[in-house]
Amino acid sequence: MKALVYHGPGQKAWEEVPDPTIVDDTDAVVRVDAVTICGTDLHILKGDVPAVTDGRTLGHEAVGTVIEVGSSVRNVKPGDRVLVSCITSCGACRFCREGRYGQCLGGGGWILGHLIDGTQAEFVRVPFADTSTFAIPEGVSDEEVLMLADIGPTGYEVGVLNGRISPGDTVVVVGAGPIGLSVIMGAKLFSPARIVAVDLADSRLEAAKQFGADVTINPSREDAVEIVRGMTDGLGADVAVEAVGVPESFEQCTALVRPGGMVANAGVHGVPATLHLEELWIKDVTITTGLVDTYSTPTLLKLVASHQIDLARFVTHRFAMADFMEAYDVFSAAADTHALKVVLTP
Numbered sequence: 599m600k601a602l603v604y605h606g607p608g609q610k611a612w613e614e615v616p617d618p619t620i621v622d623d624t625d626a627v628v629r630v631d632a633v634t635i636c637g638t639d640l641h642i643l644k645g646d647v648p649a650v651t652d653g654r655t656l657g658h659e660a661v662g663t664v665i666e667v668g669s670s671v672r673n674v675k676p677g678d679r680v681l682v683s684c685i686t687s688c689g690a691c692r693f694c695r696e697g698r699y700g701q702c703l704g705g706g707g708w709i710l711g712h713l714i715d716g717t718q719a720e721f722v723r724v725p726f727a728d729t730s731t732f733a734i735p736e737g738v739s740d741e742e743v744l745m746l747a748d749i750g751p752t753g754y755e756v757g758v759l760n761g762r763i764s765p766g767d768t769v770v771v772v773g774a775g776p777i778g779l780s781v782i783m784g785a786k787l788f789s790p791a792r793i794v795a796v797d798l799a800d801s802r803l804e805a806a807k808q809f810g811a812d813v814t815i816n817p818s819r820e821d822a823v824e825i826v827r828g829m830t831d832g833l834g835a836d837v838a839v840e841a842v843g844v845p846e847s848f849e850q851c852t853a854l855v856r857p858g859g860m861v862a863n864a865g866v867h868g869v870p871a872t873l874h875l876e877e878l879w880i881k882d883v884t885i886t887t888g889l890v891d892t893y894s895t896p897t898l899l900k901l902v903a904s905h906q907i908d909l910a911r912f913v914t915h916r917f918a919m920a921d922f923m924e925a926y927d928v929f930s931a932a933a934d935t936h937a938l939k940v941v942l943t944p
């Protein structure tokens with residue numbers, strides 16, 4: 599089969615590799631019907647994730663059809679249409695038993711396209727298939743479900759739920775890329791008084807408006823702290839969600855939040871940020887961090903199936919898998935191409 603293979607920093611190829619097979623009796627092999635590229639894949643290609651080694655097939659998001667299962671798999675069978683999620687779960691370890699699948703100690707967690715071969719391929723081996731795939735309801739498109747492999751639950755769990763967004767809140771989302779937009783979409787379910795999007799790119803602020811932001815701020819020419827205080831009796835935001843992953847955006851969130859408020863970090867950070875405890879210690883601020891667990895995926899699947907949320911709107915570009923290299927070019931040049939999520943199909 600063909601797969602998108604990592605060959606060290608800056609090096610990748612769409613090339614012939616061996617077909618995956620059942621290794622453990624809890625595995626399934628899935629034919630990939632739709633797959634996407636994540637910002638994390640770009641980090642890997644920059645060399646930021648050294649655990650990914652030469653020869654690894656990338657990708658941790660897919661919708662597909664089960665073609666083979668191991669002897670102890672019970673919940674899925676050949677022919678089933680499933681979501682292959684970014685998080686794999688052994689289902690039995692201490693963390694899986696408390697729904698914290700991202701921290702799985704039994705061989706799961708974020709492993710696809712990281713520690714084992716991933717989904718950017720014609721077929722993928724999915725370990726712990728019973729607890730790591732989700733059946734797809736009738737009438738829901740591959741594209742809609744595909745967005746639940748990562749950005750849907752990441753924005754909802756790590757941004758919206760960790761931030762305890764509540765009715766009437768002023769919510770500031772710093773960063774209006776796919777994760778920030780997912781946070782905005784999820785925040786709307788809780789009827790905040792207003793959602794403020796902050797980003798340096800005007801095209802992303804425009805997308806934020808379409809996803810439901812009430813106010814947009816470009817900090818290259820406006821003072822976000824002054825504007826947010828101006829709309830909150832001088833206090834600051836109830837919830838500030840960090841969705842970029844650089845020190846400046848995290849530090850901005852701690853300046854934007856009101857006393858007693860929440861800062862929810864959703865960005866993937868590569869270098870240290872400064873925690874201004876000399877200002878924060880007296881303000882009763884709560885800061886949360888987290889990797890997605892995907893415990894909310896069944897809830898989000900119901901919201902998609904009942905059309906309460908529309909995740910297909912993330913899809914801006916479509917490619918055949920044979921054009922995987924071009925898809926990477928378009929996705930990585932998002933500032934010019936305005937790509938949010940690209941979808942590849944056979």
Ligand SMILES: [Zn+2]
Pocket residue numbers: 636637638639658684748
């Ligand atoms: Zn991802």
Ligand SMILES: [Zn+2]
Pocket residue numbers: 687688689690691692693694695701702703704705706
């Ligand atoms: Zn586990």
